[in-house]
Amino acid sequence: MTEPSSSYSLSSKKRPRSPNDNGEHPLDRDQICPSLEDNLTFNDTMIALQLMRTQFPKLEKVVVQPFILQSQLYSSVKDRTQVDRDLESFKKDKVLRIFKLSSGQDDHAIMFLDDYLKQVAFAIKRSGGKEQDGSEVFDWFEKYVIPSKLDVSINQLQLCSLLSQGGDVTDKHITLLMNAGLLTRQLIDPNIYWFSIPRIGPILKGLSQGRKEILSLLNRKKYKGMLLSSLEKTKLRLSPLDTRFLIRDLIGSGQIKTVQTPTGLLARITRD
Amino acid sequence: MWWEEVRGRERGELRAGRFQAAARARRAASLALSNSKEFATPHHGAVNSLQVDLTEGRYLLSGASDGSAAVFDAWNATECQSGFIAKHKHILLVDKQHQNGHRFTISAALWYPVDTGLFVTASFDQFVKVWDTNSTQVIMDFKMPGKVFAAAMSPIATTHMLIATGSADVQVRLCDIASGAFTHTLSGHRDGIMSLEWSASSEWILMSGGCDGAIRFWDIRRAGCFRVLDQSQSQLGRRPPLLKSTTENDHIDSLGPSTSTRSLAQKRTGNSKKNSPTLRKSQKLTHGPMQQRLHPGLSSSQNRATSHYGAVTGLRTTKDGMYLLSSGSDSRLRLWDIDSGCNTLVNFEAMRLQTGKPLQLAVTDDPSIVFVPCMASIKAYNIWSGTTFRTFRGHYELVNCCYYREQDQELYTGSNDRQILVWSPSTPAFTEMEDDEKRHGLSAADEDNWSD
Numbered sequence: 051m052t053e054p055s056s057s058y059s060l061s062s063k064k065r066p067r068s069p070n071d072n073g074e075h076p077l078d079r080d081q082i083c084p085s086l087e088d089n090l091t092f093n094d095t096m097i098a099l100q101l102m103r104t105q106f107p108k109l110e111k112v113v114v115q116p117f118i119l120q121s122q123l124y125s126s127v128k129d130r131t132q133v134d135r136d137l138e139s140f141k142k143d144k145v146l147r148i149f150k151l152s153s154g155q156d157d158h159a160i161m162f163l164d165d166y167l168k169q170v171a172f173a174i175k176r177s178g179g180k181e182q183d184g185s186e187v188f189d190w191f192e193k194y195v196i197p198s199k200l201d202v203s204i205n206q207l208q209l210c211s212l213l214s215q216g217g218d219v220t221d222k223h224i225t226l227l228m229n230a231g232l233l234t235r236q237l238i239d240p241n242i243y244w245f246s247i248p249r250i251g252p253i254l255k256g257l258s259q260g261r262k263e264i265l266s267l268l269n270r271k272k273y274k275g276m277l278l279s280s281l282e283k284t285k286l287r288l289s290p291l292d293t294r295f296l297i298r299d300l301i302g303s304g305q306i307k308t309v310q311t312p313t314g315l316l317a318r319i320t321r322d
Numbered sequence: 323m324w325w326e327e328v329r330g331r332e333r334g335e336l337r338a339g340r341f342q343a344a345a346r347a348r349r350a351a352s353l354a355l356s357n358s359k360e361f362a363t364p365h366h367g368a369v370n371s372l373q374v375d376l377t378e379g380r381y382l383l384s385g386a387s388d389g390s391a392a393v394f395d396a397w398n399a400t401e402c403q404s405g406f407i408a409k410h411k412h413i414l415l416v417d418k419q420h421q422n423g424h425r426f427t428i429s430a431a432l433w434y435p436v437d438t439g440l441f442v443t444a445s446f447d448q449f450v451k452v453w454d455t456n457s458t459q460v461i462m463d464f465k466m467p468g469k470v471f472a473a474a475m476s477p478i479a480t481t482h483m484l485i486a487t488g489s490a491d492v493q494v495r496l497c498d499i500a501s502g503a504f505t506h507t508l509s510g511h512r513d514g515i516m517s518l519e520w521s522a523s524s525e526w527i528l529m530s531g532g533c534d535g536a537i538r539f540w541d542i543r544r545a546g547c548f549r550v551l552d553q554s555q556s557q558l559g560r561r562p563p564l565l566k567s568t569t570e571n572d573h574i575d576s577l578g579p580s581t582s583t584r585s586l587a588q589k590r591t592g593n594s595k596k597n598s599p600t601l602r603k604s605q606k607l608t609h610g611p612m613q614q615r616l617h618p619g620l621s622s623s624q625n626r627a628t629s630h631y632g633a634v635t636g637l638r639t640t641k642d643g644m645y646l647l648s649s650g651s652d653s654r655l656r657l658w659d660i661d662s663g664c665n666t667l668v669n670f671e672a673m674r675l676q677t678g679k680p681l682q683l684a685v686t687d688d689p690s691i692v693f694v695p696c697m698a699s700i701k702a703y704n705i706w707s708g709t710t711f712r713t714f715r716g717h718y719e720l721v722n723c724c725y726y727r728e729q730d731q732e733l734y735t736g737s738n739d740r741q742i743l744v745w746s747p748s749t750p751a752f753t754e755m756e757d758d759e760k761r762h763g764l765s766a767a768d769e770d771n772w773s774d
Contacts, residue, residue, distance in 0.1 A: 130669035131708045135558045138667060156631060156652050201554045205626070238535075239626060304672025 091128050095136035098126045099146070099160065107292035112252045113172070115165035119257075120148070120158040121302030122295070141200055149245055150202045152236055153254050158202070161247060167192070170232060173248030177230040187223035190216030191232060203244045209233075253291070260289030260296040265305065268319050275318035278308065324348070343688055349731040349747035350686055353702070355716050356732070356746040361394055362411045367427065369736025371682060372725040375433040376477050379729045381413075383441055384736060385431030389424040390417035391443050393455070394742075396727070396734075414458060416443075422460040424449065429680065430473040434483075440499075442485055444473035450487050452499055462502050467491040468514065471680050474528075476520035484542070486528050488515030494530050496542065508540050510547045512626075516680045517636050521660075523643030531634025536627065537648055537658075549663050551648075552627030553656065557664040560706065629665075630654060636681035640689035640705075647685065647692055647705075651677035655694055657705065670694075670708045673701060682723035684733065693733060695721035700735055700745075716743050 099118055106116030120137075127133050137160065140146050147166055151157040161169070174188050194212045195204070204212075213219045224243075227233045231248030263286050268274055282293050289296070297317065300306040309316045327344055330336035336344075363369065367387030374396060375381045382394045392412040399408030416423050424445040434440035434452075440461070444450045446469040452462040468490030475485050484496040484505060494515055496506035513533035521527035528540045539549040557563070630650025638647045639660070646658040655670040673696045675681065684693040685705065692705045700714040700721055719738035726733050733745040 124669075124672075129707070129709075130671060131667065134667040134669045138556055138558060150631075156654060238631060239628075241626065302672070304674070 091126055093128070095123070095127055095133050096140075098123060099162075102126065102298075103162065103165075105292075105294065107290075107295050109252070109256075109290050112249070114247075114250055114253060115161065115169045117149075117159045117161040117165070117247060117250075119151075119299050119302070120160060121300075122298040123160065123302065125298045125302035144197065144200070147196075147200070147245070148202055149247055150236070151246075151254065152234070153258050159247060166247070167196075169247060169249070173230050173232065176249065182226065184220070184222050184226055186217065187213065187219075187226055188230070190223075191227060199245075203242045204233075205242050209243060256289040256291040257296070257299070260286055260291050260293075261300060261305075263288050264293070264296055264300060265319065268306070268317065273318075275309070275316050277311075277313065278315040278317045281317050346686075346728075346731060347688070347690065350691060351711075352747045353712065353714070353731070353733055353745045354748040355714070356744040357748075358406065359399070359408050359410065359732075359744045359746060361734075361742045361744065362409055363740060363742050364392055364412050364415050365390055365740050367740065368719075368722060368738040369740060369742055370428060370679075370722050371430045371432070372723045372734050372736050372742065373432050374725055374727050374734070375438045376435050377437055379727055381433070381438055382725075382734060382742075383431050383433055384742060385428035385443055386736075386740070387427040388417065389426055389428055389445065389447075390415060391424075391428055391431045391441070391453075392416075393441075396732075414455065416453065416458060420458075422451070422463075424451065429469075429471055432473060432475060434499075435475050435477045435479065436483075442473060442475065444470040444487060446470065448489070450485060450497060452485075462499060464495075464497045464502075464504070466495065471514065471516045472518045474518040474520055476525045476528075478522065479520075479525040481525065486518045486520065486530075488518045488530055488532075490514040492532075494518065494528070494540070496528075506542055508542075508547070510538055510540075510550075511536060513633075516633055517648075519637040519639055519646070521643055522639045522641055529637055529639070529646065531629075531637050531648060533633040534628070535630045535632055535634060535650065537629045537634055537637070537646075539663075550625045550627045551629040551646075551658055551663055551665070553629050553665050554627075555664045556667050557659060557662060558667065560666060561659065562662040562664060629656065629658070632677065635675065635677070635679065636683045638683040638685055638692075640685050641687045642689070645689060645705075647683055649675055649681055649683060649694060651675065653677075655683075655692070655703070668706065668708045670703050671710050676720055676722070679722060682725065684724045684726040686726060687728045693724045693726060695724055695735065695737075697721070698737070700724055700733070714745055716745075717741065 102118045102122060103116045123133055124130050137148065141148060144163055146160055146162050149159045149161065151159050170192065190213045194215045195209065198212060199208065209224070210219050213223065231246060233243040234246045236244055267284070268276055281297065284293060286293060297306065301308060304320060306317050307320045309318055327336060327341060331341045365384070365386035365388060369384050369386050371385040373383050375383070380395060380397050382396045383391065385391045393414040394410050394412050396410065400411040401409050403409060418425060424443060424447055426446040428443050428445045430444040432442050434442065439455055440452055441455060442450065442452050448466050448469060450464040450466060450470055450473060451460045453459065454461050466487060466489045470487055470489045472488040473485055483499045485499065487495050487497060492509065492511045492513060494508040495504050498505045511530065511532035511534060515530050515532045517531040519529045521529065526542050528542060529537060530540065531537045537551040538547040540547045629648060630652050632651035634648055634650050636649040639645065644660055646660050647655060648658065649655045653673055653675045655673065657666045657668045658664065659666055673694065675696060681695050689705050691702050691711060693700055693702050698717055698720055701710055702712040702714070703709065704711050717735065717737040717739055721735055721737040724733060724735040731747050734742055735745065736742045
């Protein structure tokens, strides 16, 4: 809940959009925050991940540890195959975890492992805490399931067998896990549980609203494009998320492409 | 520099094979809409399938949505317009007016691999028909239980002449031309089958991609499928890393049995593919009611590994039989190493693929470029790095199929706008001089004795 004010001075590239911001001098902000154009691509996956983690938008109502969307990573590192391979090796080294999101096809979120554990602890506290019946399942989950199952999903049988290393597993335990938001089901397959980041509902909603809004904004223009620098500065009506966050995501998923012009980068809707 | 390569060949520095490969690669890199050749398509519906015959590489067979199939001669034109654009008209056309023709969309039309005397068409009217090319008559037909989406025949088969057909039904059926009956029914998929491909290295191995997102490998001499490709099994790099320790050995072994006899000695359940080695012990200790002891060569239908988060719409193997490309309705294209069964994690840049229809992909023979129909254009990707090499825009509507003819390095594409377009290597107006500093900026015509 209490965001340390050091985060504002931490990375000069942060531009949070919450109302707390109004006190800051707009002049300072422009001077110290380099625009998206200058910082669009990196060569190293880990550097890109860490930088984007610091740029994660801060919302005043929702407290979420920073996560990065995979499409954002694609837009910021040039070689996509290298990104995939690096992510795979980081995953195996248990530095980060990948989650499949239910907003749209093939959306994945990447979160550093310690951020994830903090988020899990927060979610457990909010969903009823440790006094509930069967709450030892949370410990089993953290101790047995998270370190050994590194994929995005797990099937029923494996889940039960991993949890039973701690004790007897009943349906009530799995219900608790789902209520806390640690596991979800998706429409793809009825037998598989998907790992998920708990309590990010408002952010996902903001994500899909924001995507729609930016795309409709560009579609209404005559040539379906707008300078990236002015796009970054527009405030979105429906979504509390940072415009930069959304632009990176749209570029990475291929719905917006950037074209170099003499006046800077232009963002345009891709037509095929 | 092209002339350097020619010189090298003259002097014997460059071997013939290399020279040929370099020439082909150069031509493939310069593909553009052909300004010397076109096909006059007689179809009144979207072109769904294209194939050039495998024996000579001369005749192009196309199947369309209005139930018509046509054959074109790709070498000799039927007429030349003002000596410039060669127009190729169809030599043969079978359509709804034909006595035994198909009544609905033809989804796949393929040549008999041995010679051009027969061709096979598969259609949404639930029939697969075998035609005699010379007399244009139906010799044989096979009735399937649902709309047929895909059909394939093995290009290297010497002992069998089976047509593998995949329909909206969950089973893959193999139809035999020699006997006129169904020889095999392969079950394992949980939903319809959209794409089929025979292996390029073994005449007994068939790969099928289903609407449930799974790609299964079947050896038709045995029962059941022996491998299901899982997108979470991945390897970094083109080939799997060399085995260094025993744990690594175990992990790679658990991915899928090789066809050696070693696999018979190891016991594995269907679900063990996803376990890491340390977990397998605990898995065996807690026997759930659903675990069955299976023949180690089988992969049961309980293996729900998916290779795409959607339906698998297209499959293509490389000519050397080592890699498999699959396109899915989640708009991703994946490259699989067939031997180890792993996803090579090559990321083909953002594309949007059609979701409801089977797509036909094409790969160059030295596998370097893959052609994918993406909405109204065809994108060519570098197969190892995944970067977009070229985008071919020319069709007015969604493109369904593409076929690359290696002999002349031509690409044929068919789309919903009823056209078959030809993309051929573009010849520059004068000889190339890309890196030549001497003639930089001057064309050959401008040179004279005083140019330096």
